[in-house]
Each structure stands twice: as C-alpha cells, then as structure tokens.
Amino acid sequence: MTVLIQNAHILTMDHRREIVGGALLVREGKIAFVGEERDLPAQTKADRVIDARGGVVMPGFINAHTHLAMTLLRGYGSDLNLQDWLFQKIFPAEDRLLPGDCGAAGDLGIAEMLLGGTTAFLDMYMFMEETAEAVKRSGIRAVLSRGLTAGDAFEEKLAEAVRLHTDWHDTCDGRIRVMLCVHAEYTNNEQTVRRIAEEAKKLGVGIHVHVSETDSETKGCLERHGVTPAQWLDSLGVFDGPAVAAHCVWLTPQDEELFARKGVSVVHNPGSNMKLASGVCPVQELLNRGVNVALGTDGASSNNTLNMQKEVYLAALLGKLSALDPTAVDAYTALEMATVRGAKALGIDDVCGVLREGMDADLILFDTCAPWWSPVSDAAAQVVYAASQEDIRLTMVRGEILMEDRVVKTVNVAAAKAAVEHAVEHLYE
Numbered sequence: 001m002t003v004l005i006q007n008a009h010i011l012t013m014d015h016r017r018e019i020v021g022g023a024l025l026v027r028e029g030k031i032a033f034v035g036e037e038r039d040l041p042a043q044t045k046a047d048r049v050i051d052a053r054g055g056v057v058m059p060g061f062i063n064a065h066t067h068l069a070m071t072l073l074r075g076y077g078s079d080l081n082l083q084d085w086l087f088q089k090i091f092p093a094e095d096r097l098l099p100g101d102c103g104a105a106g107d108l109g110i111a112e113m114l115l116g117g118t119t120a121f122l123d124m125y126m127f128m129e130e131t132a133e134a135v136k137r138s139g140i141r142a143v144l145s146r147g148l149t150a151g152d153a154f155e156e157k158l159a160e161a162v163r164l165h166t167d168w169h170d171t172c173d174g175r176i177r178v179m180l181c182v183h184a185e186y187t188n189n190e191q192t193v194r195r196i197a198e199e200a201k202k203l204g205v206g207i208h209v210h211v212s213e214t215d216s217e218t219k220g221c222l223e224r225h226g227v228t229p230a231q232w233l234d235s236l237g238v239f240d241g242p243a244v245a246a247h248c249v250w251l252t253p254q255d256e257e258l259f260a261r262k263g264v265s266v267v268h269n270p271g272s273n274m275k276l277a278s279g280v281c282p283v284q285e286l287l288n289r290g291v292n293v294a295l296g297t298d299g300a301s302s303n304n305t306l307n308m309q310k311e312v313y314l315a316a317l318l319g320k321l322s323a324l325d326p327t328a329v330d331a332y333t334a335l336e337m338a339t340v341r342g343a344k345a346l347g348i349d350d351v352c353g354v355l356r357e358g359m360d361a362d363l364i365l366f367d368t369c370a371p372w373w374s375p376v377s378d379a380a381a382q383v384v385y386a387a388s389q390e391d392i393r394l395t396m397v398r399g400e401i402l403m404e405d406r407v408v409k410t411v412n413v414a415a416a417k418a419a420v421e422h423a424v425e426h427l428y429e
C-alpha cells in the first residue's frame with residue numbers, strides 16, 4: 001500500500017529542526033519521500049492520496065512511561081499522595097485482578113492512545129502477555145516490561161519476565177520488544193535488583209525503573225542504604241546497560257551527572273507528578289547536562305488519561321515555571337521529548353521518532369481547520385500550546401492507518417469499554 005500525504009506542514013523532528021511545507025510518501029510501511037511537492041519523483045503513484053489541507057504531519061507521540069492496564073483503575077483514589085494512593089488503594093485492588101482484565105484494559109488504553117496520536121509506548125505492569133496480545137491485535141508499537149518487586153514469588157515473576165522476552169521480543173516484525181524492569185528501590189532489595197540486572201545483561205536488554213519519584217522515597221532510601229535511589233541502583237548494576245528511569249523528581253547533582261555519564265534516559269511525567277504533588281523533574285538541567293529526557297503519561301490511574309498532547313503542554317509550561325525562565329523547555333524541545341527522544345529511550349530510534357526517508361512510517365496528522373490553529377506562525381509551538389488531541393485526524397504505524405477521522409480501526413472501543421466496566425465490579429472495594 002502506498003499513501004501520499006500532500007499539502008502538509010511537516011515537522012520532521014530531525015536535528016535540523018526542519019519544518020517542510022510539502023508532501024510525504026509512504027511505501028510498504030516506510031517513508032519513501034519527505035519534501036517539497038515539486039521534488040516528488042515524476043510518475044509517483046499512490047494507492048491513496050490524502051489532502052492534509054495545510055495540516056501538520058509529525059512523528060507519532062512516544063509514551064515513554066505508562067502502565068497500560070491501569071486503565072482499569074482510571075482515576076481510582078484520586079487526590080491522595082503517592083504512598084497512600086499506592087498502598088491503600090492501588091495494591092489492594094491489583095490483588096483482585098483476574099485473567100482477562102488486563103487484556104481488556106489494554107484494548108481500551110491502546111484505543112485511547114491511537115486517538116491521541118501515540119504510536120509507541122513503554123509499559124510496566126503484570127499479566128504482560130495479555131498486554132502483548134492487545135498490542136499485536138491493534139497494530140501499535142510497544143516495548144513491554146514485567147514489573148518486578150521483591151517477595152515470596154520473586155523468582156516466579158522473574159521467570160515470567162524472561163518468558164515474556166522469549167515469547168514476544170522482536171515479534172510482529174519487530175513491532176514488539178521486551179525489556180526487564182525493577183519496579184523501584186522501595187519495592188526491591190539488593191538481591192532482587194542484582195538478579196534482574198544479571199538477567200538483563202544475559203538477554204542483552206535494557207531495564208525500566210521508577211527512580212526518586214517522591215521526596216519520601218529518596219529520604220527512605222538514604223536511611224535504608226545511605227545513598228540515593230539512583231546511586232543504589234547503579235551500585236547493583238542497573239545502569240550498566242541501557243536504562244530508562246521514570247520520574248526522577250528528587251535527583252541530586254551527583255545523580256544527574258551519573259545519568260549523563262551512563263547514558264540513562266529519564267522519563268518526565270509532568271501530569272502525574274503534579275497531580276500527586278510529587279515535585280518537579282529538573283528537565284532543563286538534565287538536558288543541559290546531555291541527559292536524554294523523554295515524556296510519559298504514567299498510568300491512567302494517577303494521570304486519569306493517556307493524552308500525550310496534554311503532557312507536551314504541561315512539560316513545556318512546568319519546565320519554564322520551575323526554572324522561572326520562559327526559554328526553558330521550548331516548544332520544539334518538548335516535542336522532541338515526545339518523539340525522537342522517546343524513541344531513543346525505548347531503543348527504537350533506528351526505526352522511528354523522526355520523519356526521514358527509510359524510517360518506518362509512524363506518524364500523525366493534525367487537522368488545522370479549528371480557529372485555535374489560525375494563523376500558524378510556528379507549527380511546533382502551535383502543536384504544543386494550542387492543539388487539542390481531538391485535532392488529530394490520522395494515526396499511522398508502519399504505514400498502516402490505525403485511526404482516521406477519530407475512528408480507531410483495529411480496536412472495538414465499545415466492547416473494550418464494556419469489558420473494563422465489567423472488570424471494575426470485582427476490582428473496587
């Protein structure tokens with residue numbers, strides 16, 4: 001299938017910060033041309049021609065930290081701090097999860113992401129084979145990690161994480177990849193973290209981990225181990241290979257330096273951090289040190305949505321407010337965090353994250369007919385500060401149109417909603 005998108009503003013998100021007024025050609029799942037219409041090779045034939053009507057085409061959003069199946073617990077226990085929310089509300093509800101619940105939540109969460117222009121995500125949760133099946137069905141791209149915590153069943157859970165790798169890594173033509181995961185310092189011990197780091201090294205995969213999300217986590221770690229969570233995890237080998245550290249709100253300058261030195265990617269989750277009043281990730285400082293910073297929604301239970309356009313907006317505004325500097329986290333940088341930097345964090349930047357010939361066609365199209373788009377003087381700023389996710393007209397992964405005109409093509413949304421609402425009956429107290 002060949003698709004030609006014409007009459008578009010194209011935000012390529014490559015390092016030249018190029019915005020091209022022109023056309024984009026997709027052939028066999030890959031980008032075959034990006035540029036001005038007059039440079040399109042003569043006799044270019046397409047099975048489908050889409051008139052963007054001056055709309056904005058850019059790489060799809062990459063949600064670099066989420067817990068997809070927590071869509072089941074959307075908004076459950078709102079307006080609490082992280083520890084109370086997690087230990088009083090979430091963990092007890094999770095003990096009541098039944099097989100099938102996470103698959104239904106996966107379908108619903110993926111439908112929400114496709115409607116919001118997300119083309120890839122990094123997940124951390126349990127019942128991950130159900131999530132993998134949902135990813136397979138839907139056509140979206142994902143990197144999956146089974147959440148691991150210390151406890152009686154640790155070795156069993158670790159074996160499950162390794163099995164997820166055996167069964168799903170690099171499947172669906174590479175659309176699904178698998179990482180290992182340390183849930184967090186405060187839910188693990190020295191022995192479990194060492195075991196996970198060892199297995200990750202053996203499998204040659206990265207590690208996904210929550211780091212210094214709250215002040216109390218960081219202070220507790222200092223009491224328990226005499227060092228910060230970042231330093232403790234590092235001492236156990238977690239950052240010896242590729243690693244993705246979510247939240248990173250309470251980092252010391254030494255932690256920041258460690259992440260720069262070891263090439264650890266940080267995932268900023270502004271909506272979740274603000275709602276739980278956890279604090280502010282020092283995004284601009286990390287970027288200045290050369291740390292790769294990506295963007296995530298966190299789960300829908302703490303964020304309430306998986307809306308990446310909203311996170312981009314929050315990241316730019318919170319970055320400026322916290323630095324008291326309007327030049328901090330500029331619009332283009334916020335979009336890089338949601339695209340090319342996300343791809344780098346997930347280790348999928350070889351195939352997506354920028355719109356360039358030869359890359360997979362993972363992209364979105366914003367319709368710009370609404371009044372809040374007019375006039376467009378700076379397409380990147382408009383996407384960050386003015387756009388709404390409802391303006392997204394098309395979401396494509398590897399050349400497949402998965403959402404068009406606000407209709408998800410690969411998920412039965414009504415059925416997914418019904419299944420999730422049914423599951424909630426046994427999950428809530």
Ligand SMILES: [Zn+2]
Nearest residue numbers: 210246298299
């Ligand atoms: Zn999280």
